[in-house]
Amino acid sequence: MESKTIFQKLVDRELPSSVVWEDDSVFAFHDISKQAPVHVLIVPKKVIPRIAQASEQDALLLGQLLLTAQKVARQLGLEETGYRIVINNGADGGETVPHLHLHLLGGRPLSWPPVKNSSITSGLETSQ
Ligand code: AMP
Numbered sequence: 001m002e003s004k005t006i007f008q009k010l011v012d013r014e015l016p017s018s019v020v021w022e023d024d025s026v027f028a029f030h031d032i033s034k035q036a037p038v039h040v041l042i043v044p045k046k047v048i049p050r051i052a053q054a055s056e057q058d059a060l061l062l063g064q065l066l067l068t069a070q071k072v073a074r075q076l077g078l079e080e081t082g083y084r085i086v087i088n089n090g091a092d093g094g095e096t097v098p099h100l101h102l103h104l105l106g107g108r109p110l111s112w113p114p115v116k117n118s119s120i121t122s123g124l125e126t127s128q
Helices: 006-011 058-073
Strands: 019-022 027-031 038-044 085-086 103-108
Touching: 006 019, 006 027, 019 058, 027 058, 027 085, 038 058, 058 103
Parallel strands: none
Antiparallel strands: 019 027, 027 038, 038 103, 085 103
């Protein structure tokens, strides 16, 4: 059997986390290395490694993840100022934990695009 992801261990309370939301399908907690004043991770209790591996059968669960992000944003006072929801998928996407998760970020203005560099569209930034 494959070993548990760190997020499964948080869901199973084998490791501590700062929980902000839990229901039958979804678990949300503060990121340990926050990139904004509010940085919450929202994960499905069912292990889907990444969005690329979600299926049609996961459609309801995927919607629940987004609606949980909406609820947590409201709960943490981000509704008026705004927020960003991010999913990192695979190596180029910056994924480090192979358990699908939404990042909910807010509490400061967030730049767009995430990296300002003339080589963004050429792809050079990953090969230098
Ligand atoms: P990603 O790079 O999209 O896979 O995001 C993984 C996120 O998990 C990172 O932002 C980490 O800071 C966060 N993280 C890793 N371990 C923990 C933990 N034990 N508790 C809370 N957040 C964590």
